[in-house]
Amino acid sequence: MSIRMDQIQPIIDREYDYLMSEHPHWSLTKGDQDLELVAHALRVLLHHKTTPQHLSEYLALVDCQHADGGWGKMSSDTGSAAWVTAFSALMLIRGNLLLKHPGIAQSVRKCVRYFLETQKEDGRWADPSWADLDAVSHPISFFDVLMAVGSHLIDGPTMQAVKASWRQGMRFMLERQAEDGGWYDPEFHPTGVEITAHLIQDSIVADLVVGNELNVTTCCRKGVRKLLSVQAADGSWDSENVDHTMDCTRSIMLVSSILGIRAECDRAIERGLEWILKHKCEHGWPDFPGMDTNLERTCDGLDTLLKYRAYSQPVTTAIVKLWGYAA
Amino acid sequence: MTFLAKASEIRVGERKLIKVHGVDVAVFRVGDQFYALNNACPHRQGPLIRGTMVESENGKGCSIRCPMHGWKFDLATGDSHGRPGNATVYALTQCGDELHIDI
Numbered sequence A: 001m002s003i004r005m006d007q008i009q010p011i012i013d014r015e016y017d018y019l020m021s022e023h024p025h026w027s028l029t030k031g032d033q034d035l036e037l038v039a040h041a042l043r044v045l046l047h048h049k050t051t052p053q054h055l056s057e058y059l060a061l062v063d064c065q066h067a068d069g070g071w072g073k074m075s076s077d078t079g080s081a082a083w084v085t086a087f088s089a090l091m092l093i094r095g096n097l098l099l100k101h102p103g104i105a106q107s108v109r110k111c112v113r114y115f116l117e118t119q120k121e122d123g124r125w126a127d128p129s130w131a132d133l134d135a136v137s138h139p140i141s142f143f144d145v146l147m148a149v150g151s152h153l154i155d156g157p158t159m160q161a162v163k164a165s166w167r168q169g170m171r172f173m174l175e176r177q178a179e180d181g182g183w184y185d186p187e188f189h190p191t192g193v194e195i196t197a198h199l200i201q202d203s204i205v206a207d208l209v210v211g212n213e214l215n216v217t218t219c220c221r222k223g224v225r226k227l228l229s230v231q232a233a234d235g236s237w238d239s240e241n242v243d244h245t246m247d248c249t250r251s252i253m254l255v256s257s258i259l260g261i262r263a264e265c266d267r268a269i270e271r272g273l274e275w276i277l278k279h280k281c282e283h284g285w286p287d288f289p290g291m292d293t294n295l296e297r298t299c300d301g302l303d304t305l306l307k308y309r310a311y312s313q314p315v316t317t318a319i320v321k322l323w324g325y326a327a
Numbered sequence B: 001m002t003f004l005a006k007a008s009e010i011r012v013g014e015r016k017l018i019k020v021h022g023v024d025v026a027v028f029r030v031g032d033q034f035y036a037l038n039n040a041c042p043h044r045q046g047p048l049i050r051g052t053m054v055e056s057e058n059g060k061g062c063s064i065r066c067p068m069h070g071w072k073f074d075l076a077t078g079d080s081h082g083r084p085g086n087a088t089v090y091a092l093t094q095c096g097d098e099l100h101i102d103i
Helices: A005-021 A035-047 A051-063 A082-099 A102-118 A132-149 A156-174 A193-202 A204-210 A217-229 A242-259 A262-278 A295-311 A317-323
Strands: B002-006 B015-020 B023-030 B033-038 B052-055 B062-065 B072-074 B092-095 B098-101
Touching (some): A005 A035, A005 A295, A035 A082, A035 A295, A082 A102, A132 A193, A193 A217, A193 A242, A217 A242, A217 A262, A262 A295, A295 A317, B002 B023, B033 B098
Antiparallel strands (some): B015 B023, B092 B098
């Protein structure tokens, strides 16, 4: 790899300090917050290995969980939505591997109930803010992590129900992969780049780690190759979209590691990362080059660098852990 | 009403991002019609000025699709076609070559 960790680590340190300096703008301990931003920030804490110092952040997320087990876009919202509930649930189940707090464990059980009760007959979850494929992928990711590291949290019959629900959701996604390896939604994502990057990393590839029941190797390889085929000459994806470039770079890091095809993907990952580093603001990252810093994108940028740090280690499990598919 | 831009500065099919009273306003010109929207998508604040123009299926009107997560907004009304929030549209008037908005 041509990008060295001694180049990356000072940026991680600096950007983490910046995120902490913005604490009032993302912390639930300071008041009402956008929960997607909160979840992005909690993921940085997890991957920066500072979760144990931030128990109050996780408990504050538990405090604003609704009776049905879900969360809304804002912490003060009263209605629940699937996508943000899944992201919150993922941060709690993964955070509690370190925190071991009974209140968080109870909250995770409520999340399980929420997803079991809200899945549609055809395997999807509906969320008007997201494409159906994205709204399915995130709960399945939560179930992947539950099966990988959280089976002690639920009883046997509930785990059987989770597995049945997981199969339905996985089928919903697998049946919708296009011939070229991508996933598309004509309403939300005609280019298919972000959905493809999300699906293969956040849900589908985990099958190879948690049981290899559905034989997703070919599907994931086609997904990765689709992403490689649409990377721009400058290293970005989707017309210099910082978010989507970070998604693709992270996705290829994980999936190529699990599939054992790193050699095929190393250069694309480096080019993506070089482009991401080139378009940083003084502090944090923007949504597109030249724009002001966006705090959520800054969390994504930090997460990408932290995952690259894991990717640079010789053992595959280092990066698999950063998706929660291994303890 | 606040001065926005000279109409002649925005050619047919073009768009321009203009800051008005500290607010980023995305201005689109479709034919002879001008539209002014708050640049921040109500979903995740994606920049609508970088969005993809989509013609309505019935050939009447246009929408802009946010480049971040694909929400689509009617340029004239800000309607999001069923998503949980609409774009903010500013009333726009043209006086000769001058465009003014209510912001």
